[in-house]
Amino acid sequence: xxxxxxxxxxxxxxxxxxxxxxxxxxxxxxxNGGAKNxxxxxxxxxxxxxxxxxxxxxxxxxxxxxxxxxxxxTLYRDxxxxxxxxxxxxxxxxxxxxxxxxxxxxxxxLYTGRTVxxxxxxxxxxxxxxxxxxxxxxxxxxxxxxxxxxxxxxxxPTAAHEMVQVLLTECDEDEGVYLRDTRKVQx
Amino acid sequence: MSKENxxxxxxxxxxxxxxxxxxxxxxxxxxxxxxxxxxxxxxIKKVPSLRGKTVINLFLEPSTRTRTSFExxxxxLSADAVNVSGDSSSVTKGETxxxxxxxxxxxxxxxxxxxxxxxxxxxxxxxxxxxxxVVNAGDGLHEHPTQALLDALTIKQALGTLSGIKLVxxxxxxxxxxxxxxxxxxxxxxxxxxxxxxxxxARPEFEAMGVEVHHHMEPALxxxxxxxxxxxxxxxxxxxxxPTLEEYSHKYCITEKLLAKYAPESIVLSxxxxxxxxxxxxxxxxxxRSYYDAQVENGVAVRMAVIYLLCxxxxxxxxxxxxxxxxxxxxxEIIEELAHAKAG
Amino acid sequence: MQRQAxxxxxxxxxxxxxxxxxxxxxxxxxxxxxxxxxxAPGAFSGVADAVQHDVSGKLVLPGLxxxxxxxREPGYEWKETVATGAAAAAAGGFSRICxxxxxxPINDTASVTDYIIEAAAAAGxxxxxxxxxxxxxxxxKDLAPMLxxxxxxxxxxxxxGSPVMNAGLMRLALEYCLMVDAVLTVHEEDTNLSHGFSMNxxxxxxxxxxxxxxxxxxxxMIARDIELARLTGGRVHFCHVSTARAxxxxxxxxxxxxxxxxxxxxxxxxLTEEAVGEFNTQAKMSMPLRSEEDRRAVLAGLQEGVIDCxxxxxxxxxSDSKDCEFERASFGIIGLQTTLPLMLEKVxxxxxxxxxxxxxxxxxxxxxxxxxxxxxxxxxxxxxxxxDPEGKWTLSRDSILSKSVNTxxxxxxxxxxxxxxxxxxxxxxxxxxxxxx
Numbered sequence: 001x002x003x004x005x006x007x008x009x010x011x012x013x014x015x016x017x018x019x020x021x022x023x024x025x026x027x028x029x030x031x032n033g034g035a036k037n038x039x040x041x042x043x044x045x046x047x048x049x050x051x052x053x054x055x056x057x058x059x060x061x062x063x064x065x066x067x068x069x070x071x072x073x074t075l076y077r078d079x080x081x082x083x084x085x086x087x088x089x090x091x092x093x094x095x096x097x098x099x100x101x102x103x104x105x106x107x108x109x110l111y112t113g114r115t116v117x118x119x120x121x122x123x124x125x126x127x128x129x130x131x132x133x134x135x136x137x138x139x140x141x142x143x144x145x146x147x148x149x150x151x152x153x154x155x156x157p158t159a160a161h162e163m164v165q166v167l168l169t170e171c172d173e174d175e176g177v178y179l180r181d182t183r184k185v186q187x
Numbered sequence: 188m189s190k191e192n193x194x195x196x197x198x199x200x201x202x203x204x205x206x207x208x209x210x211x212x213x214x215x216x217x218x219x220x221x222x223x224x225x226x227x228x229x230x231i232k233k234v235p236s237l238r239g240k241t242v243i244n245l246f247l248e249p250s251t252r253t254r255t256s257f258e259x260x261x262x263x264l265s266a267d268a269v270n271v272s273g274d275s276s277s278v279t280k281g282e283t284x285x286x287x288x289x290x291x292x293x294x295x296x297x298x299x300x301x302x303x304x305x306x307x308x309x310x311x312x313x314x315x316x317x318x319x320x321v322v323n324a325g326d327g328l329h330e331h332p333t334q335a336l337l338d339a340l341t342i343k344q345a346l347g348t349l350s351g352i353k354l355v356x357x358x359x360x361x362x363x364x365x366x367x368x369x370x371x372x373x374x375x376x377x378x379x380x381x382x383x384x385x386x387x388x389a390r391p392e393f394e395a396m397g398v399e400v401h402h403h404m405e406p407a408l409x410x411x412x413x414x415x416x417x418x419x420x421x422x423x424x425x426x427x428x429x430p431t432l433e434e435y436s437h438k439y440c441i442t443e444k445l446l447a448k449y450a451p452e453s454i455v456l457s458x459x460x461x462x463x464x465x466x467x468x469x470x471x472x473x474x475x476r477s478y479y480d481a482q483v484e485n486g487v488a489v490r491m492a493v494i495y496l497l498c499x500x501x502x503x504x505x506x507x508x509x510x511x512x513x514x515x516x517x518x519x520e521i522i523e524e525l526a527h528a529k530a531g
Numbered sequence: 532m533q534r535q536a537x538x539x540x541x542x543x544x545x546x547x548x549x550x551x552x553x554x555x556x557x558x559x560x561x562x563x564x565x566x567x568x569x570x571a572p573g574a575f576s577g578v579a580d581a582v583q584h585d586v587s588g589k590l591v592l593p594g595l596x597x598x599x600x601x602x603r604e605p606g607y608e609w610k611e612t613v614a615t616g617a618a619a620a621a622a623g624g625f626s627r628i629c630x631x632x633x634x635x636p637i638n639d640t641a642s643v644t645d646y647i648i649e650a651a652a653a654a655g656x657x658x659x660x661x662x663x664x665x666x667x668x669x670x671x672k673d674l675a676p677m678l679x680x681x682x683x684x685x686x687x688x689x690x691x692g693s694p695v696m697n698a699g700l701m702r703l704a705l706e707y708c709l710m711v712d713a714v715l716t717v718h719e720e721d722t723n724l725s726h727g728f729s730m731n732x733x734x735x736x737x738x739x740x741x742x743x744x745x746x747x748x749x750x751x752m753i754a755r756d757i758e759l760a761r762l763t764g765g766r767v768h769f770c771h772v773s774t775a776r777a778x779x780x781x782x783x784x785x786x787x788x789x790x791x792x793x794x795x796x797x798x799x800x801x802l803t804e805e806a807v808g809e810f811n812t813q814a815k816m817s818m819p820l821r822s823e824e825d826r827r828a829v830l831a832g833l834q835e836g837v838i839d840c841x842x843x844x845x846x847x848x849x850s851d852s853k854d855c856e857f858e859r860a861s862f863g864i865i866g867l868q869t870t871l872p873l874m875l876e877k878v879x880x881x882x883x884x885x886x887x888x889x890x891x892x893x894x895x896x897x898x899x900x901x902x903x904x905x906x907x908x909x910x911x912x913x914x915x916x917x918x919d920p921e922g923k924w925t926l927s928r929d930s931i932l933s934k935s936v937n938t939x940x941x942x943x944x945x946x947x948x949x950x951x952x953x954x955x956x957x958x959x960x961x962x963x964x965x966x967x968x
Contacts (some may be wrong), residue, residue, distance in 0.1 A: 270741035307810030329740030
């Protein structure tokens with residue numbers, strides 16, 4: 001087990017995550033000229049928690065109501081068989097009118113872009129937003145679709161055989177972003 | 188939810204009946220169905236998750252309501268739904284059910300939904316379909332699992348809970364597959380189930396299934412949370428089990444007067460179609476106790492959940508059979524490993 | 532059976548013949564189709580020109596008798612023929628079988644009886660005694676010509692699975708048989724109570740949503756026919772008794788001195804309705820498999836002698852009629868090759884005495900239908916079953932000689948088998964190893 005411990009490398013600490021969230025919140029307000037007409041939407045599971053943090057931060061800065069939503073992309077995946085999916089479908093909750101609104105989609109890690117693609121499909125089933133922007137805590141590269149993030153906490157160059165895991169206190173015992181080389185574990 | 192007890196879609200191979208499902212499996216199905224009720228209320232009532240999947244509705248017994256419900260469910264998941272109808276009760280039957288299964292197999296459907304007049308027919312089909320999932324949409328007098336699930340979802344929405352309730356089934360329990368599936372479901376959940384009908388229709392054998400058998404309405408209804416009216420047919424296999432429907436109705440019709448007195452808080456369900464004034468008073472079925480419309484609505488959601496989970500089960504099994512590399516590691520496993528690593 | 536066989540000496544085995552009260556090491560000399568002599572071990576070692584057959588460590592029994600089989604010929608030859616059924620009988624240790632009349636046409640005329648007897652003679656594997664119909668076409672309306680059938684070779688009468696529901700007709704049949712001197716061997720089922728059934732009526736049938744047959748459907752008919760036998764003095768034999776109540780009714784009738792006898796099928800001694808499981812059609816029979824209480828009662832009744840004999844109710848069906856919806860599947864299983872090992876299992880488990888089992892498969896079976904055989908007394912027909920009670924074997928499709936393989940015991944490993952069967956002094960089963968002549 002100690003061997004495995006060595007494999008995990010922390011790339012973002014709790015403090016750094018907090019600062020990233022603050023910075024992203026400010027950037028969102030700056031880019032959109034305030035909080036008017038925007039909605040924050042997290043992608044389940046960890047994107048949902050990050051969205052809540054950003055949402056809180058924005059309200060604190062602007063003292064105004066901003067709608068918050070969550071999308072579950074399980075039903076919009078392009079591959080049913082991927083078992084790293086959520087075992088339980090938990091549904092999408094967008095308690096506001098999507099039409100003509102600027103949606104800020106929030107996720108923890110941007111990798112291939114397929115999750116974001118699914119989330120876009122899910123949102124579009126609810127209406128026609130004015131624009132959709134993307135905020136992620138970590139961009140690790142290796143895109144397979146023409147998708148980029150508008151707000152990035154930290155860009156971390158990775159190899160395909162590396163694995164990135166975000167832990168948040170809302171759902172995990174620990175908080176931080178970790179990196180691991182899967183080749184070493186397998187050998 | 189601890190990891191060992193966690194239900195995953197791979198836990199579902201077929202849905203042949205409620206009997207044999209665990210409490211966790213039932214709750215998992217209902218939780219999933221609840222998500223689908225939201226989709227059915229959207230403007231765009233469709234998700235792309237089962238694009239390219241094929242669902243065959245093999246209805247070998249006349250049914251419009253259940254078949255339509257399954258068809259809508261499949262289509263809202265973007266699966267291609269194909270209806271095959273026939274009459275399995277006809278004496279001059281053509282091909283055998285096993286040959287039908289073989290023909291279907293060659294068309295490679297992902298899910299086969301079957302309704303058949305013979306108890307156990309879905310089991311037989313399932314034994315002969317190696318790569319498809321089978322859903323029982325009603326077999327003989329045996330089971331009608333999606334009906335019991337949609338009833339349960341309706342009860343959960345109406346009462347806010349599925350535990351500690353008293354369910355009363357009124358009418359022809361002997362010949363009712365809806366009754367059997369409901370009995371299995373509520374016994375697994377630990378609920379009290381009571382059947383009430385003339386002794387010709389509510390035989391003592393039901394007691395061995397954990398059910399209280401009554402022949403008089405008043406003690407049966409006492410304190411009921413849910414009252415379910417079952418379809419009453421006068422004749423079966425050429426035998427009449429009650430002298431007349433009028434005499435039956437005189438004693439067993441579900442009336443507002445009875446409910447107000449003995450089960451004032453109860454809700455009323457019916458699998459439909461019902462005979463107004465014979466099985467159930469119009470004032471009841473059209474009144475605030477009745478959740479008939481919710482049942483129909485939940486029927487689509489429950490069937491979506493069943494079809495969706497079975498398709499995911501098929502995919503999950505297919506992928507574990509191919510290669511379970513690091514890419515397929517479940518989130519939870521990684522987190523657990525990390526936790527161990529930090530502890531160590 | 533008309534073939535000439537060389538004299539045969541069967542030596543080294545233990546002879547059990549309840550009819551002659553023998554249970555000891557004895558050697559047999561078979562000659563001219565009869566048991567010529569039974570002597571102490573070694574007595575025939577010097578007999579010249581005799582085939583010496585060493586059966587050391589084996590049991591030597593009178594050729595077994597099965598008074599309830601279905602041979603399906605004429606009319607249903609794809610299920611079974613007289614020849615294949617007789618071969619299965621020989622392989623199961625049976626030298627004498629009685630076949631039910633529910634062929635097509637029904638065995639209600641001498642020409643059908645003649646046909647079966649000729650087919651059996653040509654097969655030469657077992658003695659086959661046809662059972663004739665009680666009513667024309669087994670339709671329950673008019674009496675079949677029972678005297679003509681008896682003279683043609685029928686040994687008893689039955690409408691089998693289409694029981695005589697009309698008590699008046701049953702009375703007439705019983706009275707008429709006093710003159711014909713034959714037993715009515717009856718499948719007791721009140722069809723008004725069993726309408727549409729496919730298994731026993733209990734929580735299991737309710738759970739599976741299958742129409743059940745209550746035990747009472749069998750019991751009321753047994754009670755009726757006991758009273759009709761009391762009224763007429765006629766003789767009734769009850770087929771495949773399956774309920775505890777029926778055993779009680781028969782016990783009381785026998786106590787009252789009424790001429791009734793009864794049989795039990797091996798599957799009712801070893802299986803219960805739980806074998807139906809999730810719609811296993813190989814557990815669908817008529818009489819249906821009953822409760823554990825019933826199973827214990829019929830087995831105890833057999834040991835006690837209230838139930839006289841064991842009969843297989845060998846009911847061959849092609850696989851298509853079992854590989855289908857439970858409610859549509861045919862009733863019954865094959866039994867000629869599994870009866871002996873299943874009952875030996877009960878002997879090993881202590882619920883049945885070996886001598887009682889042998890009697891129930893030999894002399895007591897013969898007595899029920901008043902037929903010959905079932906004895907190794909000097910002068911008896913030279914019908915012998917040599918049994919290895921410890922012989923291990925597995926029931927496979929290849930080992931089944933019947934045309935049909937409908938049995939829940941496929942793949943079962945058995946302990947105990949018939950290694951040789953002699954009919955009229957001729958070896959019809961066994962030899963060195965599966966040497967089927």
